Amino acid sequence: MAGGWLCLEQRGPWGHNALLQSHLDPAVGRALDAAAGPAGVRVQLIRRPGRHADEPPDGPRRAYLAHTGPTGSWLRAADLSDPSELLGLNFAAIAAGRHGGWGREVAEPLLLVCTNGRRDRCCAVLGRELVAGLQGRHGDAVWETTHTGGHRFAPAAVLLPSGYTYGRLGPHQADAALAAAGSGKVTLEHCRGRSTWTRAGQVAELAVRDQIGEHLIDALRVEPADGDQVRVTHQDGRTWTVTVHERELDPPRPNSCGKAAVRPTTLVAVDVSDAPAGVSGSPAPDPPPN
Structure with missing residues (x-):
């Protein structure tokens, strides 16, 4: 991060x-x-x-x-x-x-x-x-x-x-x-997330982007995780709750050149749901002065 x-x-x-x-x-x-x-x-x-x-x-x-x-x-x-x-x-x-x-x-x-x-x-x-x-x-x-x-x-x-x-x-x-x-957009192919967010936040943001087809770089905000749930808010006010879990990957693979194969873990979004009616994310703050 x-x-x-x-x-x-x-x-x-x-x-x-x-x-x-x-x-x-x-x-x-x-x-x-x-x-x-x-x-x-x-x-x-x-x-x-x-x-x-x-x-x-x-x-x-x-x-x-x-x-x-x-x-x-x-x-x-x-x-x-x-x-x-x-x-x-x-x-x-x-x-x-x-x-x-x-x-x-x-x-x-x-x-x-x-x-x-x-x-x-x-x-x-x-x-x-x-x-x-x-x-x-x-x-x-x-x-x-x-x-x-x-x-x-x-x-x-x-x-x-x-x-x-x-x-x-x-x-x-x-x-x-x-x-x-x-052009102010992000391509999702091979994208691993935005360094601004935590690992869970990166996974959650990409899951929402994939679900709604959003490519504008600054369209989404990520709020701090509450357990395994991450709140993602769009600049237009829409909000999603993303459930993120850690999983082991198969088959085992080297995590570096020349290393022995291991079973690595990764974070995955297992559910992306709209926030309940009447619940919205925090409003986006004004840009900081330069």
Whole structure:
């Protein structure tokens, strides 16, 4: 779950814990994680597609800042000469949707594809294959990134600023996801949910989208779960209660490249029902000021 994302360009190789095992000063990586994590902002390293020579970076590096909330998501960018400049950010404000004028507005969405091979070999092999298949078609919209979670779904990717995550993407599905995001919509094929919500909330939101055929990115809100039930509200006032259960999957399968097969668990929506008459979700709050 992440309401905000900080993405810092870091050329060269990445280790298993990329913030501490790369050419980024580990003291800066540690400080960024300590400041951003508790506020609900996820820190990612990114690099441009292509070869990654084992040499220190030279010149300015790109940084992106995103807020994924459905009441005012945004994406900003800046070019930095020193990554430690990011330590001055107000991460609590970012998580609440306020960027304070940092950087410049980015109008087009980003697709971040996990290629962190030291974290999972499948991400390196399948993620780089996907990035290569997209190269030359989207300019600065596609970047390689460090671990995003869900590596058993490699190639795994996340779209910003919406925060929708995807798994087992091919080039054509990635093209479609980027095109839809540019129009304020979300494609549901291979979609694993919006990072703004809890795991149960992600499952519930996608179940409602599938049932009513809703593709507008910011059409739905998710309220905190009450046991195994999640309340999902549409911007037009309709409300659903989604029952979410955990289930084991068959047959057993590896959850990472080279690992032994296990029986993983997943959350599934077992029922989607209209809220009782006279019951509605909380009204959507006004977008936070920037």
